Amino acid sequence: MPIPAPLTEHLSNGSFGQKVTQLLESGYTNVTVRVQPARCRCGCGQVVPAGRKFINQAHYDRSKGLSPAHAEQLVARFRRGVPKRQMAREYGIALSTVKRLLRKQITM
């Protein structure tokens, strides 16, 4: 009784080698994606802990396009009575971002 040898048949096939290469390459790609660390979304390129998008609040602020200098300016203007909504529009940030920045700056 002959022993079935489907693998041997595949091995004799020229495309088997290509198949193996594909499998190895796809496996390698999967591994690379899995171990690739998350980078801070602000674009600084630093690695953030798993599950986080930014290194800290300052990096989050930066991603919103407001530099520390602008944040100080914003607070100064707020103290002179400039409405938050107006500043949000001028700086191109969300009103909630303005409120958060003011809260943070004023409590410091």
Ligand SMILES: [Zn+2]
């Ligand atoms: Zn960053």
